[in-house]
Amino acid sequence: MRVNRISRARSGAAVGLTATALAAGLTTAAGPATAQPKAAPAVTWDCSEAYRIEQKLSTGTTWRMCWHHEAEAGIVLDDISYQPPGEAAPIKVLSTAKLGQIHVPYDDGKAEYDDLTSYGFGQGQVPLKADECPGGTIKTVKVPGTVFSNNGEVNGLCTTTRSRGHAYRLQGDTAGKVYQEQGKDLLVYGVNQVGWYEYMTEWRFQDDGTITMNVGATGMLSPFDYDAGDGRGWPIGNGSAAKATSHSHNVFWRLNFSLDGSSKNRIEQYDSVVSPPAGANQGPTNKTTRTKVTKELAANAKNMRWWRVVSATGKNKDGHARSYEIVPGPTQKYPGRAFTKSDIYFTEYKKCEQFASNNLRNCGAGAGKSVDKWVNGQTLTHPITWVNVGFHHIARDEDQQPMPVHWQGFSIAPRDVTAMNPLTPAELADQNGRPRNP
Numbered sequence: 001m002r003v004n005r006i007s008r009a010r011s012g013a014a015v016g017l018t019a020t021a022l023a024a025g026l027t028t029a030a031g032p033a034t035a036q037p038k039a040a041p042a043v044t045w046d047c048s049e050a051y052r053i054e055q056k057l058s059t060g061t062t063w064r065m066c067w068h069h070e071a072e073a074g075i076v077l078d079d080i081s082y083q084p085p086g087e088a089a090p091i092k093v094l095s096t097a098k099l100g101q102i103h104v105p106y107d108d109g110k111a112e113y114d115d116l117t118s119y120g121f122g123q124g125q126v127p128l129k130a131d132e133c134p135g136g137t138i139k140t141v142k143v144p145g146t147v148f149s150n151n152g153e154v155n156g157l158c159t160t161t162r163s164r165g166h167a168y169r170l171q172g173d174t175a176g177k178v179y180q181e182q183g184k185d186l187l188v189y190g191v192n193q194v195g196w197y198e199y200m201t202e203w204r205f206q207d208d209g210t211i212t213m214n215v216g217a218t219g220m221l222s223p224f225d226y227d228a229g230d231g232r233g234w235p236i237g238n239g240s241a242a243k244a245t246s247h248s249h250n251v252f253w254r255l256n257f258s259l260d261g262s263s264k265n266r267i268e269q270y271d272s273v274v275s276p277p278a279g280a281n282q283g284p285t286n287k288t289t290r291t292k293v294t295k296e297l298a299a300n301a302k303n304m305r306w307w308r309v310v311s312a313t314g315k316n317k318d319g320h321a322r323s324y325e326i327v328p329g330p331t332q333k334y335p336g337r338a339f340t341k342s343d344i345y346f347t348e349y350k351k352c353e354q355f356a357s358n359n360l361r362n363c364g365a366g367a368g369k370s371v372d373k374w375v376n377g378q379t380l381t382h383p384i385t386w387v388n389v390g391f392h393h394i395a396r397d398e399d400q401q402p403m404p405v406h407w408q409g410f411s412i413a414p415r416d417v418t419a420m421n422p423l424t425p426a427e428l429a430d431q432n433g434r435p436r437n438p
């Protein structure tokens with residue numbers, strides 16, 4: 001590999017290509033969209049202006065979405081679409097993205113909270129100071145019954161942008177030429193106070209199509225969950241008089257995909273198995289298999305296992321079905337309840353199924369109140385994705401005061417949504433497919 005790259009750097013062919021591109025008036029700063037200007041189709045919105053988020057990042061990608069606020073789930077994002085440079089129209093990704101529950105069981109078995117459905121997570125939307133949303137804007141959220149204002153409004157939703165470092169780097173063919181771009185993200189976040197905790201719910205929309213969702217817990221440790229001197233928990237403060245009771249934060253996200261605007265997405269699971277070398281002159285082999293998930297499923301993350309949600313209708317310019325891959329994050333799964341036993345659930349859409357545990361909606365007699373019960377053999381025609389990420393919180397002295405934010409979450413990443421890297425510079429835009437032999 002390395003040898004090939006060096007020899008390619010010495011070839012003259014690609015230098016000629018660069019010269020042609022420059023002659024055509026293109027520069028690295030100009031993306032493919034600029035190279036072929038087209039009349040942009042009108043963007044349609046399903047929400048009024050106050051509930052729209054539209055951000056064109058400096059690297060050329062535009063993210064659009066609507067948002068609303070719910071009493072339990074807090075901020076909910078709707079109709080999320082992604083339009084990288086070179087795409088004439090927005091590509092729909094999700095019709096809804098929201099938290100599905102924050103379940104907090106304490107290790108002594110004496111307390112167990114469903115923060116969304118029993119402890120007013122949504123109602124605890126707090127006002128943000130301008131400093132908390134650097135370079136961005138804070139939107140007004142209507143929160144019925146809020147204790148944070150007299151008029152039922154909270155300035156609680158920040159949208160801003162942030163640099164994330166290199167989006168890519170490629171040592172070019174011409175001496176001294178480096179293709180590199182610094183990636184930009186749209187951030188959408190708010191804070192919800194639940195008891196002594198303050199949860200930050202952050203959605204990060206990268207210019208390369210990746211979406212990362214994280215919940216960060218901060219605020220302070222609950223002063224009522226200390227078991228002084230009984231051997232449980234971790235000593236906090238001088239000596240060992242006060243022991244903070246350890247507990248888990250099991251965060252669920254509920255994603256309603258709508259790739260290319262259709263709810264009829266397909267689910268696939270991929271597993272790779274590595275086998276030892278077959279002979280003395282051979283290396284280990286790795287065989288990857290695809291399993292089509294056609295019925296509701298509760299599944300676990302595993303080494304070299306991943307899932308993707310595949311568009312039923314849309315293809316990229318290479319003729320490949322568009323999809324989004326689910327990229328699990330680190331998790332400390334809590335096996336104490338049936339609904340926390342799996343890392344991911346795919347259920348058939350049902351409007352009443354809104355919360356992973358302690359579901360408040362009426363789904364009829366015997367329907368069950370948690371996501372594990374909804375995996376009961378239905379064929380998936382409109383799959384809902386539930387992702388469970390756990391964090392076992394054994395408090396430490398540094399958790400006071402205030403408690404540093406501890407984050408948990410995961411990403412979804414585009415797979416074949418565009419035919420190439422959506423941020424490909426103009427000079428490399430024709431390099432789609434097997435790299436040319438130097």
Ligand SMILES: [Cu+2]
Nearest residue numbers: 217247249393
């Ligand atoms: Cu905690």
